[in-house]
Amino acid sequence: xxxxxxxxxxxxxxxxxxxxxxxxxxxxxxxxxxxxxxxxxxxxxxxxxxxxxxxxxxxxxxxxxxxxxxxxxxxxxxxxxxxxxxxxxxxxxxxxxxxxxxxxxxxxxxxxxxxxxxxxxxxxxxxxxxxxxxxxxxxxxxxxxxxxxxxxxxxxxxxxxxxxxxxxxxxxxxxxxxxxx
Numbered sequence: 001x002x003x004x005x006x007x008x009x010x011x012x013x014x015x016x017x018x019x020x021x022x023x024x025x026x027x028x029x030x031x032x033x034x035x036x037x038x039x040x041x042x043x044x045x046x047x048x049x050x051x052x053x054x055x056x057x058x059x060x061x062x063x064x065x066x067x068x069x070x071x072x073x074x075x076x077x078x079x080x081x082x083x084x085x086x087x088x089x090x091x092x093x094x095x096x097x098x099x100x101x102x103x104x105x106x107x108x109x110x111x112x113x114x115x116x117x118x119x120x121x122x123x124x125x126x127x128x129x130x131x132x133x134x135x136x137x138x139x140x141x142x143x144x145x146x147x148x149x150x151x152x153x154x155x156x157x158x159x160x161x162x163x164x165x166x167x168x169x170x171x172x173x174x175x176x177x178x179x180x181x
Contacts, residue, residue: 043068044178047079047088053159054090057119057179066175072096074110075117077177078151080168082160090177091151091161091168092119095144103139103163108152119154139163149173 040046044067052060054077066079076093094108094115095101102109109115144150148167153159162168 044175047177049090051090051159053153053155054092055155057154058090058177065178067178068175070176070178072149072173072176075119077179078149078168079174079177080151080172081174083165083172088174089160091153091159093149094152095142095150095162095167097144097146097148099144099150100141101139101144101150102141103137106137106156109141142167 044065046063047066049058049060049062049064057077058064070076072078072093074093074096077090078093080089080091081087082089095110100111107114142150144167148169150162150167152161152163156163
């Protein structure tokens with residue numbers, strides 16, 4: 001067998017066109033953007049804290065992530081919509097459906113027992129919402145209906161929460177805040 005019958009030299013491939021590379025990169029970028037938008041729309045999205053109502057747990061200007069699909073338990077911080085004007089509010093779930101909630105002398109009572117969790121100790125800044133709230137330190141026992149939850153801010157003298165707006169419905173809740181580690 002002669003050497004000329006063997007194919008020892010690989011065939012030359014045509015050079016890759018620059019336009020193919022550019023189109024491939026654009027397609028990859030487009031898929032990445034669409035993937036991010038889907039993740040934010042369906043599962044988790046970032047939020048910059050605009051107020052100090054959850055201080056010291058969440059600081060103003062801090063970025064946290066809101067998990068739309070997470071189960072909400074007692075003590076979790078949630079993002080929810082104001083029932084009238086659709087503003088976004090943050091609050092801590094202190095009463096779930098079926099619980100009995102009361103506030104006596106600024107102390108939270110859940111199902112007849114005082115809540116002693118670390119977040120129960122609030123910061124008092126001296127700032128209060130207008131005098132239309134009277135008094136904010138007392139709340140007669142309230143039974144929380146199934147499918148709703150009672151939320152309170154950590155800085156209770158400065159915020160709107162379930163004491164003023166009533167229990168939050170599942171439709172109003174956007175998700176649970178993932179706390180920074």
